[in-house]
């Protein structure tokens with residue numbers, strides 16, 4: 001089997017270390033590079049050792065160019081500014097760029113779409129099979145139930161998470177909005193505080209909790225008169241996201257340039 005050469009950017013982070021572990025157990029995948037920003041305390045460390053494995057002989061570096069020249073895929077769970085820079089480099093090198101980074105602005109999304117004109121980009125606020133399957137069920141439920149059912153999305157993550165609502169909550173919000181046939185941007189309610197007045201019909205509400213080491217919990221509540229339906233996902237291990245990302249990178253090899261979602265990778269597109 002031909003091997004696919006991977007670079008992990010943000011290799012010292014929570015997801016970066018998980019990706020290194022998952023790559024080590026994936027047939028046909030080989031880690032050839034690990035990147036952290038200039039000044040990082042883990043530069044020079046072995047990426048395997050950082051991830052709790054025996055040494056892999058891949059030292060963490062801050063110079064992506066020589067690695068991107070030799071790789072076929074880059075796995076990117078970093079921060080928006082870094083992801084935008086890596087999108088340009090990955091497009092130049094025609095690498096499959098798998099983007100898990102959340103908290104991207106509209107202008108970031110435009111830059112990623114521009115990069116995807118030249119190379120394969122797979123981007124999702126959540127790379128797990130379960131979440132992407134659930135998004136389809138949410139779309140279906142929102143379509144089947146009339147506007148007498150109010151849609152509210154709750155999420156909880158660990159205390160280190162820096163963006164809100166989570167990428168997954170937004171993915172679920174988009175699925176619900178598509179099912180309802182409404183525009184998420186126009187209908188989303190991100191904050192409630194003080195005398196808010198009654199809930200607008202067709203609103204899609206978001207509530208964010210942060211604390212401890214919670215990997216990622218999401219619930220979509222469809223609340224009607226006298227009955228409530230709750231669709232939930234509980235992430236117990238970051239490996240679910242990493243396995244999805246590696247699968248996406250392998251799926252993307254040889255595909256036409258474009259911006260793809262996990263639903264494309266998993267054959268779940270609506």
Ligand SMILES: NC(=O)C1=CN([C@@H]2O[C@H](COP(=O)(O)OP(=O)(O)OC[C@H]3O[C@@H](n4cnc5c(N)ncnc54)[C@H](OP(=O)(O)O)[C@@H]3O)[C@@H](O)[C@H]2O)C=CC1
Pocket residue numbers: 009010011012013014015016035036037040041077078079082099100101102103124125126127128167241
């Ligand atoms: N789509 C999905 O399935 C999932 C998405 N995520 C998202 O992934 C992102 C990362 O999450 P997490 O791993 O928890 O966060 P961490 O903060 O643990 O990791 C981010 C890593 O990226 C590094 N980094 C920052 N800038 C650069 C740069 N210019 N070059 C290389 N590396 C850089 C950071 O280094 P330093 O600390 O030195 O700045 C850090 O090691 C978040 O946006 C999160 O929401 C997380 C899980 C699943």
Ligand SMILES: O=C(O)C1=N[C@H](C(=O)O)C[C@H](O)C1
Pocket residue numbers: 102125126157161165166167168169215216217235
């Ligand atoms: O930051 C995290 O940890 C996670 N981020 C993603 C998100 O924003 O939804 C995916 C997962 O929930 C973990």
